[in-house]
Amino acid sequence: MSNANVRDYAKSGYGAESDPTVKRTRTMCTGCHNRCGVVVYSKDNKIVKILGDREHVFTKGNICGHCLSQRFIHEDESRVIYPMRRVGQRGSGEWERISWDEAMETIISKTKELQAQYGPESIIVGQGTSRSTNDWHMRLNHTLGGHAWGLAPLHVCLSPVIIPNALSFGVGQDTGADLMARFRSDPFATNCYVLWGISPHCLIEQFHVMRENQKKHGAKIISIDPRFNELSNIADIVLRPRPGTDGALAMAFMNVIIREGLYDAEWIEHWTYGFDELAQRVSEFTPEYAEKITTVPADDIAEAARTMAKYAPSQFYNYLGPNCMHSNAIQNGRAITCLIGLLGPVDQPGGYVLNPGMGVASEVELTLNPFVDLLAPESKMIGAEDYPALPVLGGTHWPYGVWNAILTEKPFPVKMLVFIASDALMCYENPQKIEEALLSPNLELLVVKDFYFSETAKLADIVLPTSTWSEIETTEDERTEGYFIPARAAVEAPGECWDDWDFILQYGKGINPEQWPWESHREMLLWKLKIMYGIEMTWDEYIASDLIEIRPHLLAENRDYYKHEKGMLRADGQPGFETATGRFEFWSGATAEFGYDPLPDYTEPAESPVSAPALSQRYPLVFDSGHRLYMFFHSAWTNIPQQRELYPDPFAVVHPDDAKDRGIGDGDWIEVESPRGSITVRAVVSDEAKKGVVFTPRPGWKMDCKELGLPGHGWKGSNSNILVPAEPCDPHYGNSPMRSTLCDIRKSSERSADCRG
Ligand SMILES: Nc1nc2c(c(=O)[nH]1)N[C@H]1C(S)=C(S)[C@@H](COP(=O)(O)OP(=O)(O)OC[C@H]3O[C@@H](n4cnc5c(=O)[nH]c(N)nc54)[C@H](O)[C@@H]3O)O[C@H]1N2
Ligand SMILES: Nc1nc2c(c(=O)[nH]1)N[C@H]1C(S)=C(S)[C@@H](COP(=O)(O)OP(=O)(O)OC[C@H]3O[C@@H](n4cnc5c(=O)[nH]c(N)nc54)[C@H](O)[C@@H]3O)O[C@H]1N2
Numbered sequence: 067m068s069n070a071n072v073r074d075y076a077k078s079g080y081g082a083e084s085d086p087t088v089k090r091t092r093t094m095c096t097g098c099h100n101r102c103g104v105v106v107y108s109k110d111n112k113i114v115k116i117l118g119d120r121e122h123v124f125t126k127g128n129i130c131g132h133c134l135s136q137r138f139i140h141e142d143e144s145r146v147i148y149p150m151r152r153v154g155q156r157g158s159g160e161w162e163r164i165s166w167d168e169a170m171e172t173i174i175s176k177t178k179e180l181q182a183q184y185g186p187e188s189i190i191v192g193q194g195t196s197r198s199t200n201d202w203h204m205r206l207n208h209t210l211g212g213h214a215w216g217l218a219p220l221h222v223c224l225s226p227v228i229i230p231n232a233l234s235f236g237v238g239q240d241t242g243a244d245l246m247a248r249f250r251s252d253p254f255a256t257n258c259y260v261l262w263g264i265s266p267h268c269l270i271e272q273f274h275v276m277r278e279n280q281k282k283h284g285a286k287i288i289s290i291d292p293r294f295n296e297l298s299n300i301a302d303i304v305l306r307p308r309p310g311t312d313g314a315l316a317m318a319f320m321n322v323i324i325r326e327g328l329y330d331a332e333w334i335e336h337w338t339y340g341f342d343e344l345a346q347r348v349s350e351f352t353p354e355y356a357e358k359i360t361t362v363p364a365d366d367i368a369e370a371a372r373t374m375a376k377y378a379p380s381q382f383y384n385y386l387g388p389n390c391m392h393s394n395a396i397q398n399g400r401a402i403t404c405l406i407g408l409l410g411p412v413d414q415p416g417g418y419v420l421n422p423g424m425g426v427a428s429e430v431e432l433t434l435n436p437f438v439d440l441l442a443p444e445s446k447m448i449g450a451e452d453y454p455a456l457p458v459l460g461g462t463h464w465p466y467g468v469w470n471a472i473l474t475e476k477p478f479p480v481k482m483l484v485f486i487a488s489d490a491l492m493c494y495e496n497p498q499k500i501e502e503a504l505l506s507p508n509l510e511l512l513v514v515k516d517f518y519f520s521e522t523a524k525l526a527d528i529v530l531p532t533s534t535w536s537e538i539e540t541t542e543d544e545r546t547e548g549y550f551i552p553a554r555a556a557v558e559a560p561g562e563c564w565d566d567w568d569f570i571l572q573y574g575k576g577i578n579p580e581q582w583p584w585e586s587h588r589e590m591l592l593w594k595l596k597i598m599y600g601i602e603m604t605w606d607e608y609i610a611s612d613l614i615e616i617r618p619h620l621l622a623e624n625r626d627y628y629k630h631e632k633g634m635l636r637a638d639g640q641p642g643f644e645t646a647t648g649r650f651e652f653w654s655g656a657t658a659e660f661g662y663d664p665l666p667d668y669t670e671p672a673e674s675p676v677s678a679p680a681l682s683q684r685y686p687l688v689f690d691s692g693h694r695l696y697m698f699f700h701s702a703w704t705n706i707p708q709q710r711e712l713y714p715d716p717f718a719v720v721h722p723d724d725a726k727d728r729g730i731g732d733g734d735w736i737e738v739e740s741p742r743g744s745i746t747v748r749a750v751v752s753d754e755a756k757k758g759v760v761f762t763p764r765p766g767w768k769m770d771c772k773e774l775g776l777p778g779h780g781w782k783g784s785n786s787n788i789l790v791p792a793e794p795c796d797p798h799y800g801n802s803p804m805r806s807t808l809c810d811i812r813k814s815s816e817r818s819a820d821c822r823g
């Protein structure tokens with residue numbers, strides 16, 4: 067499609083709203099976690115127009131450009147639309163079409179054979195970030211004889227944000243935003259927003275509120291991000307720490323707040339535990355001391371600390387930046403949680419609100435996942451011995467251990483992998499090792515379910531076609547506060563694409579029909595509504611509903627505050643928190659059980675200019691990968707012309723001084739090299755980057771875009787994870803250091819010309 071045709075294509079939707087021959091469908095975009103309400107106009111099974119749904123309870127008509135590309139994706143001829151079986155060598159790219167019956171028969175019989183020969187642990191089902199099947203995925207794993215999520219990127223996503231909060235507050239919820247932001251207290255009641263290593267894509271609904279509150283009521287915004295991101299642009303205070311040093315920054319904030327007596331003494335006295343020990347611990351972290359570690363000027367540190375305290379209640383949004391992708395991630399997160407606790411009282415309007423018991427995936431009747439001891443050897447969680455905190459929250463194997471288990475058969479043989487919505491080669495650290503494992507003859511069956519031939523699908527034995535959001539009628543309720551919001555199919559899926567729910571159902575049924583008694587995803591959905599929320603309805607009633615109220619206590623108007631005072635947080639109904647001491651714990655015995663210091667602590671990232679001075683002679687820059695771009699969701703959509711047009715080539719953001727030192731100009735192709743390997747990208751020379759740090763965004767540009775004549779770069783060419791090691795990682799949780807290792811850059815000798823041709 068040429069650019070002119072892209073415009074014609076857009077025009078084809080004019081007048082759709084008033085054309086009686088056009089079908090109008092209200093549904094939900096699942097292009098990212100935001101789940102925006104949309105209205106899809108279609109005719110003859112083609113989408114002619116997509117609008118934001120103004121009546122949607124949360125998103126009120128807002129949508130982004132990616133959603134509009136659904137028109138293209140629905141019709142895209144390069145999608146996989148039939149089950150395919152490999153005919154040549156693995157990875158040779160030779161395929162034959164097979165029927166779903168044949169595909170399911172192969173998968174189910176191989177599963178049974180391997181279960182009998184090697185035990186159920188030899189089959190691992192993996193998923194990427196949550197789409198709409200978290201709960202069913204867990205149920206399937208249980209049916210197969212495994213636990214929890216099997217394999218998911220939880221070692222670097224979400225769980226590391228939840229863990230510190232669970233340890234200190236006794237409530238397992240996050241302070242990130244994209245998943246649970248809607249569960250927060252009224253953001254208008256907040257006086258200071260601390261945006262700590264978070265992207266605007268996760269704060270779509272909050273952005274305007276923050277801005278309005280700042281302009282009209284003088285609320286403050288503090289941005290803490292080494293990259294000057296879009297949120298730094300609207301902040302009153304911008305701090306740019308060296309990647310992975312956020313723990314030291316949080317300790318210094320606490321130092322100022324304690325020294326200057328800026329905390330609420332009554333809250334500390336009545337509701338917290340370990341204050342004196344904390345005060346002792348942070349006493350050395352003066353702003354001057356932290357400046358040496360973080361490079362943030364001491365005065366700015368002190369000013370930010372005073373602002374958080376003075377403008378309480380402060381609302382913290384801290385996500386992947388500080389908490390998830392460093393070898394010191396968990397303790398960095400603990401320091402932030404303790405800061406929130408120090409600034410208490412919590413659970414007040416505008417502050418950090420606690421919502422216990424909202425996790426759908428923890429409902430045993432639905433997931434069948436009993437709360438077994440995942441650390442017990444019989445649980446067979448790979449990596450649990452070395453990283454005992456990982457299986458406890460996250461319930462997933464340690465990914466690198468899985469690839470090793472395939473290759474070495476230790477701690478036990480892994481013989482079959484099924485990936486649903488997961489491109490492992492693009493998602494996990496050290497993909498060089500993943501390729502080796504996936505090509506190994508030890509792996510007897512590799513199944514991938516995706517929209518396209520993803521990088522991992524290219525190495526699969528069976529690839530299963532998948533319907534996308536405009537073509538499905540299933541959804542989840544993890545992000546929609548007190549509501550269940552039906553999704554409706556606007557168009558029919560092409561060829562034989564199946565919804566992931568239907569595949570999971572048929573797979574589960576083939577192994578244990580009693581656990582999967584339903585005939586279709588429709589029955590699954592109605593059953594879920596019944597057992598989870600006591601709501602009984604027919605499909606017609608369901609699909610005709612706009613909003614189904616499911617958890618009224620979570621709705622903003624019914625929200626209870628100060629729950630710790632009212633005995634609403636503890637199982638025994640007593641006031642306090644569900645922790646060993648019944649208080650918010652600065653000092654946490656549960657943390658110590660995993661091997662960490664019971665107090666928050668700061669350690670240098672394992673591979674940094676400070677901790678590895680010899681290595682940094684050769685690799686003097688810090689490598690920080692994966693910041694989000696609006697147009698792409700993880701590694702997907704670089705094949706879509708409307709999206710690729712905006713970011714035609716893979717790139718790294720490089721500070722002007724670092725570029726100049728190396729003779730690199732804006733737009734030059736460069737190699738980014740680490741001790742693990744190198745990737746080729748274009749330099750975006752900008753002081754958006756902190757000096758000394760190289761930032762590569764998440765996508766990786768794996769797919770080509772035929773319409774624009776732009777190449778794909780596969781899993782090797784521009785995939786940041788090539789540079790990321792699995793170890794050294796967080797010592798007890800196993801987070802890989804995707805955002806703090808060493809690298810260097812140089813002008814690419816092979817690629818100097820613009821490859822757009
Ligand atoms: N469009 C789009 N939206 C998405 C996604 C996507 O791929 N595309 N992915 C979804 C998923 S699964 C997730 S988990 C969320 C992630 O959501 P976020 O965590 O909000 O997003 P990121 O942009 O990955 O990271 C946030 C910021 O961390 C900064 N950062 C990097 N290193 C550090 C550091 O050491 N310290 C600090 N303080 N900041 C640092 C980056 O510069 C970036 O601006 O986004 C979700 N939303
Ligand atoms: N270096 C680095 N690596 C990272 C990150 C980072 O910041 N830096 N972020 C990490 C994080 S937080 C996360 S959550 C992971 C996410 O990683 P993943 O969720 O695994 O994302 P992808 O690697 O894009 O692989 C997802 C695949 O699923 C397909 N897909 C999308 N939707 C569906 C669907 O509904 N059904 C099916 N069957 N297929 C679908 C897409 O086409 C794509 O090929 O990446 C992690 N990897």
Ligand code: SF4
Nearest residue numbers: 095097098102130133
């Ligand atoms: S991709 Fe865009 S429209 Fe779709 S859910 Fe995300 S923000 Fe909303």
Ligand SMILES: [Mo]
Nearest residue numbers: 195222223224
């Ligand atoms: Mo994620």
